[in-house]
Structure formats: C-alpha cells, structure tokens
Amino acid sequence: MCIAGGRVEDLTATKAPHITSQSSDRTMVRRVMTHDHLFYQGDERDFIYVVQSGWVKLYRTLIDGQRQVVGFANPGSILGLESDGEHTSGCEAITAATVRAIPVSRLAEVCRQDAAFAEHILRQIGRQLGAAQAQLATVGAQSADQKLATFLLSIADLCNVSPAGDFDLPMRRGDMAEFLGLRLETISRKMSDFQRRGWITMTSLYHCRLVRREVLEDLAAGGDLEDATMLRVS
Amino acid sequence: MCIAGGRVEDLTATKAPHITSQSSDRTMVRRVMTHDHLFYQGDERDFIYVVQSGWVKLYRTLIDGQRQVVGFANPGSILGLESDGEHTSGCEAITAATVRAIPVSRLAEVCRQDAAFAEHILRQIGRQLGAAQAQLATVGAQSADQKLATFLLSIADLCNVSPAGDFDLPMRRGDMAEFLGLRLETISRKMSDFQRRGWITMTSLYHCRLVRREVLEDLAAGGDLEDATMLRVS
DNA sequence: CGCGCGGTTGATCAACCTCAACCCGCGTGG
C-alpha cells in the first residue's frame, strides 16, 4: 500500500493522460479509474476538485501505517478545501469517477468575483465540517454495532436506497473499517451478525438490502441526535 | 447534565445580561463564565461567534447520553459555521470567555461586500475541517497512550508552552476523555502512568510540565503525518 | 493450475470499560 508523500511525479505522470476536456474557464475534467489516486497526502495542493460522478475516499496515513478514512465523497462534494499548502489527506477513487479540477490560483479570484459561488463553497465546506463532526461522534462514542448501523443507513440514503431497501455498497470492507475505526474482521463479523439476525441481506458482496430498517435505526439512535450524513451533495 | 434541544428560552434569558457592548456594525461582544453555554445543540443558529478570549468546547450529545467533544476553540476561532438552520453541537465555555457575535443574517451580506473577510472565513473553516479530520485519525486509529500524547502536545502548543515545558490544561479530565473517545478513568490512569514514567509532571491539576517531550512525540508519532492541531487561531 | 486478492470464521488475548471505593479541597450551614 502506498504511503503518502513524495508522489508528485507519479501524480503528474498519471494526470496528463486522463485530462479529457479543458474548457475555456481553465478548469478541466479528470477521469479516474477505481483505485486511482486524485492526489496523495503531502502533494502540493494545486487544484481543488468537484466530484461529478462516482465515489472517492479521503484518508490519512499515520506514521505507523495505520490509516483513517476521513470521508467518502460522492457527486457534488468539493475536495481539497481543508488545507492550504499541501494536501493533508490522500484521495483515492473507490469507483470509476470524474471530477472537475479548479486551479487554486483561480479560486480566490473566483470567490472575489462570483459571490454566489463563494457562498456555495462556504456552504459545502460547512456541510463537510458538520459531517466530520458527526463522524467524530460515531467513531468516538459508539460501539461496533452502532457504528455499522449508522454507516449502513447513511450509505443507503446517499445511494438512493430503493423502496425495497436495496442499495449499493461501493467500498470494500477494509474501507468501511478504516472509516469507522474498526478492523475489517470486525466489519465482516458484524455484517454476518446483522444478516444472521435478519436485519439485512447481502444480495452480493457489494449490494445490500435493508430488511429491518427500524432495528438499525434504533441501534444507530444510540447515535447522534443529528443525522450522521457524510460528505453529501448540496 | 443538559441534553440539547429546547433550551432556547434559557439561552435568551442568560444572553441579555451578558451583552457588554454593541458596536455600530450590529455585532456585539458577549461575556460568558466557566460552564456557561454560548448555545445548545438544536438551538436556532442566529449568530456565529468569533472567540476573543478564553476557551470553549464544542460537543455533541447522542440519544443514549454519550457525548463527544468535537473541538476546543481558543481566541481567533469562528464558531457556528458547520451548520445551517440549527446548531449541530452545543458550545460551553471551559474558562471565562468573551466572543463577538455576528448575526447570520448579516453574514451573507458581509461575504458579498467584503471579499477579504469571506476569504478569511473560508480559511478558518478549512482549518477547522482539517483539524476535525486530524482528530478523526487520532480518535479512530490511535491507542489510549498515543491519543493522550497527541493531545498533550497539541494543547501545549496552543497554550504557548514555556521554554521549561510548562503549560495550562484548561479543561477537566472528563472533557479530555470525551474529546479522545475514552473514559475519564482511562485519562486519569494514563496521566498517572506518564508521570510515573517521568514523561510529565503535574504541578497542579490544571497545570502540566513536559519533562520528556521527545518521548511523547515518539508516541504521538505513531500518530499523524501532519500536526494534529485543533481549532487554532489563523 | 497456481496465485493473489478480498472476504469469512475461529481461538485467544489484552486494552479499555465498568463499577465501586476512596481521597481531597471547598463551600455551607448548624
């Protein structure tokens, strides 16, 4: 697995081939495949990105190799606002994805000229801060079962759960574990538990059905008073 | 202890007597005593606040009574940007403090007119997002000892640690515990451990000296690649 | 076919929680 830092050359190497369009306003659309990186922790922060399709994860790597996923982002999310100078997290696509890249050099200028855009960005980042705080409450104050219940409900909402309760689970077990501050074995066990108890059914590894949503809601409700959304489209 | 929500009347009741000055730009300075609330989780978000002196904590309360401190704020921090509508966290002073209150109704207008201010706010909230993500990594991926080491070093920096290594610890054990996702007994034990090992000395309950900073740094370095600052003055 | 990746499951263990006792300093009221 890749430790962040010193990967600028790789990034630029992979970046160029993926530029698919460059519009007149000097922003460009970038296309990434599953497990491609948009940027690494420690990279120069020369762009911010607006997710247009697909899912990406934001994660930090600690010196001892431990990782923490600090957020998942779906279309509408804006990435790269949390730092100036260098990226404090790495960003990896968990599905194929497209993003619009905006040079940070243009950012201040745009904010100055386009107040509505500035307000939109402010709202987006505020939302992300709220989501990070909600996640902090989940990771810091909930049990493994509560964490998983909270997580499944959030993802279900974000993924437009069908009336029958079906939804996609775009990330791997390890990503969920690193997001919730658990080990992947624990995720696996708890998912099996939930299934055994008849609360969910896994129709495939990455597709889930909520059978008894109320139970999960009760569990998660030993959760936050607010809804624990994650980085969500505004 | 107070569960958030439905406390608007109390808030307004305590607010009025504390207004000490109202300047021409319709902002006002509010003075709060230790353990006073600036606002409760669920309150209408009618002001944002800029901390001018003292320390406050931001925390969320879960339905089952568990609490998570999502941040400490010292002078320079801006509060209330993480939500629109209602406050998603409560805010309680941990020392006597003064804040400047800015009506949210004025916020959009100000951002539209004063681009520099808008940029400053954007930088502040970005910093807070970064801090929240760093905290997420600490809470989700570190052991109790690592968490405490990380925390002590952060606070030491924020509190202008003296050359000798002395600094104030403005919050109680329970606040530290709720911030780090631990129990206060665990905090107490680990602090005793650290002292026994000669890494720190507690000159009083709320005053600490770093004796072997390097050791704490090594410990925390099983920590984040970035410095795990918390809500910090820009 | 063999290998690697992602996931599941089992057995064991330790970190941290829980509950309880106890200490200390302080304010209050008899």
Next chain:
DNA sequence: CCACGCGGGTTGAGGTTGATCAACCGCGCG
C-alpha cells in the same frame, strides 16, 4: 468550629469488546 455534602480526581478488581493471528474459502486471471 466542625460536620457534611459535593464536585472532581484517583485507584483497584473484574468483565467485555474488539484486536490479533491464523486458517480457509471463492473467484478471477495469467
């Protein structure tokens, strides 16, 4: 003055949750 209660902190004994380590499965692919 002392007794008392209370808030905040420390310490101890014992229990549980989730981590760790390891085996194993299924699948896709070279």
